[in-house]
Amino acid sequence: MSELNKIALKILSNGKGILAADESNGTMTKRLDSVNVQSSPENRLLFRETLFSSESMTDCIGGVILYDETINQSSSSGKKIPKLISDTGALTGIKVDTGAKVLANSAEEKITEGLDGLRERLKKYYQLGARFTKWRGVYSISKKYPSQLAINSNAHALARYSALVQECGMVPIVEPEVLMDGEHSADDCLSKTSEVIQKCFEELIVHKIDLTGIILKPNMVLAGNKSKNKISNEEVSLKTLECLKKSVPNEVPGIAFLSGGQSEIEATENLNLINKNNNTNFIMTYSYGRALQQSALKFWSKDIKNIKETQNIFNHRAKMNTLAAQGKWSSELENK
Numbered sequence: 001m002s003e004l005n006k007i008a009l010k011i012l013s014n015g016k017g018i019l020a021a022d023e024s025n026g027t028m029t030k031r032l033d034s035v036n037v038q039s040s041p042e043n044r045l046l047f048r049e050t051l052f053s054s055e056s057m058t059d060c061i062g063g064v065i066l067y068d069e070t071i072n073q074s075s076s077s078g079k080k081i082p083k084l085i086s087d088t089g090a091l092t093g094i095k096v097d098t099g100a101k102v103l104a105n106s107a108e109e110k111i112t113e114g115l116d117g118l119r120e121r122l123k124k125y126y127q128l129g130a131r132f133t134k135w136r137g138v139y140s141i142s143k144k145y146p147s148q149l150a151i152n153s154n155a156h157a158l159a160r161y162s163a164l165v166q167e168c169g170m171v172p173i174v175e176p177e178v179l180m181d182g183e184h185s186a187d188d189c190l191s192k193t194s195e196v197i198q199k200c201f202e203e204l205i206v207h208k209i210d211l212t213g214i215i216l217k218p219n220m221v222l223a224g225n226k227s228k229n230k231i232s233n234e235e236v237s238l239k240t241l242e243c244l245k246k247s248v249p250n251e252v253p254g255i256a257f258l259s260g261g262q263s264e265i266e267a268t269e270n271l272n273l274i275n276k277n278n279n280t281n282f283i284m285t286y287s288y289g290r291a292l293q294q295s296a297l298k299f300w301s302k303d304i305k306n307i308k309e310t311q312n313i314f315n316h317r318a319k320m321n322t323l324a325a326q327g328k329w330s331s332e333l334e335n336k
């Protein structure tokens with residue numbers, strides 16, 4: 001078993017999942033604005049530190065993805081944030097892309113940047129304690145999109161990123177996110193998501209990536225948020241499994257879904273059904289941002305000194321998702 005494979009399994013095994021707390025300062029400001037909290041470095045740290053010192057970290061969270069600002073901060077007790085995380089048994093991850101920019105010659109689409117100088121930045125993050133990384137390619141979906149240009153160029157960037165990350169002894173999270181915005185059907189999402197993921201693996205193989213040492217972070221297969229033809233959670237799970245079964249090589253140890261704008265309960269319920277119906281060898285777990293933090297953030301914003309209750313809310317969501325990652329969740333458990 002390679003070292004990279006061991007890292008991936010440590011993050012994903014036994015129902016553990018990933019806390020995606022890597023919102024850029026811009027995105028975090030939007031999240032904090034929405035609950036009327038000032039977005040200062042101190043407030044961003046306070047909320048995140050509250051989550052990272054929660055009791056559920058030990059049993060539920062295998063890895064935390066940080067943003068550059070946070071990996072360089074220290075907790076109120078003076079502990080470096082990566083140390084605070086590793087003391088719970090979880091591994092530290094870091095977002096290393098520098099964001100999605102307008103794709104030249106297809107102005108309505110995006111290409112993710114951040115390859116220049118990446119090798120040097122990775123060395124610095126490794127020294128700070130990071131053992132895995134994230135890069136997100138983002139694809140809009142409609143009749144015309146994603147274009148071949150967006151599919152090819154983002155896959156190429158994800159592969160070059162992955163090669164540099166593995167060279168530095170870390171596990172790359174490969175995140176191709178087909179957005180849920182639009183009127184498209186679930187079957188459109190199924191075919192486009194499959195095409196996107198297949199192209200990613202084609203490039204990862206060309207770039208000689210050790211597929212046992214990556215984590216795939218895809219979207220679930222959903223109808224668009226403006227679609228008139230919504231499908232059931234059971235159908236979401238079956239279409240998601242169909243997509244991954246035909247698109248992901250067997251060597252990949254695990255898949256950690258993004259929540260992508262689903263509600264907290266929807267994201268948990270869909271993950272649970274995916275695991276109940278899982279007819280693959282892949283570990284299927286969560287790498288949620290909003291679907292792990294939303295309720296905790298809302299509560300915290302009203303009383304930022306009430307650490308304990310904020311943690312209780314986060315602990316509950318983490319536990320529910322860890323049950324879902326084993327197919328053991330039920331809606332009755334939500335109210336206990």
Ligand code: 13P
Nearest residue numbers: 020258259260288289290
């Ligand atoms: P959401 O779960 O809020 O979609 O965030 C996951 C993530 O890391 C997006 O890049």
